[in-house]
Every structure is written in C-alpha cells, then in structure tokens.
Amino acid sequence: MQTDIDPRNLIGRKALDRNGTKIGTIDEVYLDDATGVPEWAAIRTGLFSRDAFVPLEPSELVDGTLRVPFERSLIKDAPDFGVGRHLSPEQELQLYHHYGLDVSAPENPDLSFGHIAGTETDPT
Numbered sequence: 001m002q003t004d005i006d007p008r009n010l011i012g013r014k015a016l017d018r019n020g021t022k023i024g025t026i027d028e029v030y031l032d033d034a035t036g037v038p039e040w041a042a043i044r045t046g047l048f049s050r051d052a053f054v055p056l057e058p059s060e061l062v063d064g065t066l067r068v069p070f071e072r073s074l075i076k077d078a079p080d081f082g083v084g085r086h087l088s089p090e091q092e093l094q095l096y097h098h099y100g101l102d103v104s105a106p107e108n109p110d111l112s113f114g115h116i117a118g119t120e121t122d123p124t
Helices: 072-076 089-099
Strands: 013-018 022-031 038-043 051-055 060-062 065-067
Touching: 022 051, 022 072, 038 089, 051 072, 051 089
Parallel strands: 013 065
Antiparallel strands: 013 022, 022 038, 038 051, 060 065
C-alpha cells in the first residue's frame, strides 16, 4: 500500500475483499511503532459485528476504497483482539500467520508496536 497516505484519511472508507465484496468500513488504523508506517486496519464488518484486522500491506487503496487481497470469510475469521488498544507483538504475529503472510519475529520483543494512529506511545 502507499506509505505516504495519511492514515487518518483511511478512517471511514469502505473496504472490499479480493472479489470486490464489501467487508465493511475502516474504523481505525494501526501504525508500526518503530517506523510510523500504517500497518493494520480495523474494519467494522457490520452494524452489530466486531472489527476485523487486515494487513495494509499487500492491500491497495483504489479510487478511495481499500482493496484487501483476501476472501471475506478469512477476514471475518481473523483473531479478535478488540479495538482501541495496542497490538502486542504476539497478537500481530498471530494476525500475520492467520493471513499466511511471512514475517520474522521482532528483533526486540520488548518493544511494542502496532499503536493506533493519532495516539502517542512511550516506548519505555
């Protein structure tokens, strides 16, 4: 995904799965603490549903809509960590594994990452 986009501009945008089926609306965007790059989006999957986390890489922003290259059923079955809280490195690894994405473990497991865009964290 474009890394120069302001993550706040993603909030409220629609998200579609790989087949163009609507998943829901982006509620929150989570940034990598080390790089500040948008890494995850929490998508509200329905009026009374929960938020599902999707990786922003390899997703694409096309004509103002987030296109997520996974099936809607896989997205809806993603681990539920709730929104509004920091993602731990372990939770983030669970999400990467759920989507079948290859990722190496963080070099410094004590360093937290995956905070919500617009919030400040203290790395100490």
